[in-house]
Amino acid sequence: MPVQAKGAVFSAEVVPSVGGQTGFADMRAAYDALDEDLKARVETLQARHSLHYSQSKLGHQTKAADGEYSGYGLHDGPVPLRPLVKIHPETGRKSLLIGRHAHAIPGLAPAESERFLRELIDFACQRPRIYHHDWAAGDAVL
Numbered sequence: 001m002p003v004q005a006k007g008a009v010f011s012a013e014v015v016p017s018v019g020g021q022t023g024f025a026d027m028r029a030a031y032d033a034l035d036e037d038l039k040a041r042v043e044t045l046q047a048r049h050s051l052h053y054s055q056s057k058l059g060h061q062t063k064a065a066d067g068e069y070s071g072y073g074l075h076d077g078p079v080p081l082r083p084l085v086k087i088h089p090e091t092g093r094k095s096l097l098i099g100r101h102a103h104a105i106p107g108l109a110p111a112e113s114e115r116f117l118r119e120l121i122d123f124a125c126q127r128p129r130i131y132h133h134d135w136a137a138g139d140a141v142l
Contacts, residue, residue, distance in 0.1 A: 004082075009142055012135040021132045022141070023125070027095040030124035031085065042084045042096070047117065048104040050079045081106070084120075096124055 010022060034042070084105075086097040098120050105113040133141055 007142065009140060011140040012137055015135040015137055020135055022135065024131045024133070024141075025125045026129045026131075027097070027124060028093055029129045030120075031094050031096045033129070034123075039085075042120070043094075045084045045105050045107075046081050047084055047098070047102040047113070048079045049082050049101045050103065079104075096120060098124065 031039070031042075082097055082102075084097055084102075085094050087094055098117060100121075102117050103113065104110070105116065108116065133139070
């Protein structure tokens, strides 16, 4: 199974004159804000995480006609099954592990899985748990 990154650094060398914002959501705060019943439910669930899934939902073709991949991070490996709640190994703090790549919760019908994940994402991506960065050349965000 692919290893999950512990963090990421985003940087900008060239930025568009219009648009180009990047949005971030605090999934620790989102987990903390869930009611106790929903916390109990999400802690028992897992979902598949696939870049193929998220890119195809956006209408992107993930493979070229010659069978070569057309984007970073695409591969034919098994689609990992990950818990919807991630526990930090040092602090024990819980956070939601959801996003555009998450889909196919085992035990739920496809439509129910998609609806449930959409509701979690919509909940997580509300103020005050979100930040949108307006980039300038030379910026870096951790």
